[in-house]
Amino acid sequence: MKAIIAIIAFLLSLLTTHFSQAQTINWESLQKEQKHILNVNAGWDYSFVYGLSYGYQLKSKMPIILESSFSLASGEVIFDDFKTKIGGQINLYQIENFRFNASLHGIYRRYGNPLVTLQNFGADAGIVIGYYKPKWFVSGEFGFDKAIVTHFKHSDIYKAVYPDVKNGWFEPTTGGNFNFGVQGGYSFSRSDISLRAGKVMNEDFKSMPLIPFYVQLGYNYKLE
Numbered sequence: 001m002k003a004i005i006a007i008i009a010f011l012l013s014l015l016t017t018h019f020s021q022a023q024t025i026n027w028e029s030l031q032k033e034q035k036h037i038l039n040v041n042a043g044w045d046y047s048f049v050y051g052l053s054y055g056y057q058l059k060s061k062m063p064i065i066l067e068s069s070f071s072l073a074s075g076e077v078i079f080d081d082f083k084t085k086i087g088g089q090i091n092l093y094q095i096e097n098f099r100f101n102a103s104l105h106g107i108y109r110r111y112g113n114p115l116v117t118l119q120n121f122g123a124d125a126g127i128v129i130g131y132y133k134p135k136w137f138v139s140g141e142f143g144f145d146k147a148i149v150t151h152f153k154h155s156d157i158y159k160a161v162y163p164d165v166k167n168g169w170f171e172p173t174t175g176g177n178f179n180f181g182v183q184g185g186y187s188f189s190r191s192d193i194s195l196r197a198g199k200v201m202n203e204d205f206k207s208m209p210l211i212p213f214y215v216q217l218g219y220n221y222k223l224e
Contacts, residue, residue, distance in 0.1 A: 022089045022103040023055050023067055024194035024218050028132035029187040030057070034222040037065065043196070043216030046209065047081075048074040063091040067105075083109040085124075099139075101128040107145070115158045119151040122176075128183070138184040141198065146176040176203040179214065192220035 023039050030037075037055035042048070051071030058064045066088040073081035087105030094100070107122040123146055130139020151169045159165060181198015197215040201208050 022087075022105065022126060022128075023053055023065065023069075023220065024183050024185060024192070024196060024216075025055075025065065025089070025101075025220070026132060026134075026137045026185055026187045026192050026194075027063060027091050027099050027101070028097065028137065029134045029192065030063070030222065032057075032059075033224050034190070036223040037067075038221045038223070039069075039218055041071075041216055041218035043214065044211075045214050045216070046073070046211055050074070051083075053085075065089050080112045081110065083107060089126075097131050097133060099130060099132050101130075102126065103128075103143075115155055117153045117155075119153075120147050121149050122147040130183070134187065136184070136186050138182070140180075140182055141196070142178070142180045144176060144178050144203075146203075177201065177209070178203060178205075181214070185218075190222045192218075192222075194218045194220070 023037060025037070035057050037057065039053040039055070040051070041053070042050040049071050051069055053067055053069035055065045055067040058066065068086045069084065071083050085105045085107050087103065089101055089103035092100050092102055103124075103126040105124050107120075107124060109120050109122070111118045111120075124143055126141060126143035128139050128141045130137055132139075149169055149171050151167075153167050154162075154165050177200050179198055179200045181196060183194060183196040185192050185194030187193075195215075195217055198213070199208075200212050200214060
């Protein structure tokens with residue numbers, strides 16, 4: 001039983017080792033007529049991860065961007081480990097070039113290995129406070145990523161060792177991570193190049209994932 005708990009705990013730590021992530025936006029260079037934001041990104045998030053995202057800027061008094069994203073972890077089997085997100089971010093407050101931004105997303109992700117396949121629904125929330133100019137920006141970020149409910153499907157290999165193991169959806173919540181770091185970028189024409197880096201910590205503030213750091217390089221292209 002202790003071995004089962006240890007393996008499941010390890011797998012859950014892998015599943016939830018994803019930093020809170022929204023499109024990295026230079027709000028000062030984003031024009032009102034630029035409604036569509038296309039993004040490609042790559043970086044380290046437990047393993048090498050690459051992704052695509054799309055943002056749509058609403059016509060609203062406060063700048064609001066609705067967005068969806070899809071990311072994959074590099075590995076031998078494509079689509080074995082992936083994450084999808086849908087949600088948005090908002091520029092809540094501005095004092096001259098200083099901006100306060102918030103984001104909220106729903107998450108569906110999948111993690112598979114020879115022992116078990118995990119499917120998870122969760123959510124993340126983030127805060128970004130920074131200094132923004134038309135050509136560049138720098139800011140600090142803080143976020144929380146919560147795994148709410150997880151489905152376990154154990155392989156025959158696992159069942160051969162532990163035949164009484166249960167498959168199915170498990171509640172209550174199965175884990176969460178805080179992330180904190182910095183982001184910055186350079187803007188030109190319709191494009192933004194951004195870099196994010198930071199650290200991840202488990203929600204108990206006592207333990208950390210196996211590799212507790214993240215870094216991401218991103219590129220935005222803005223269309224009317």
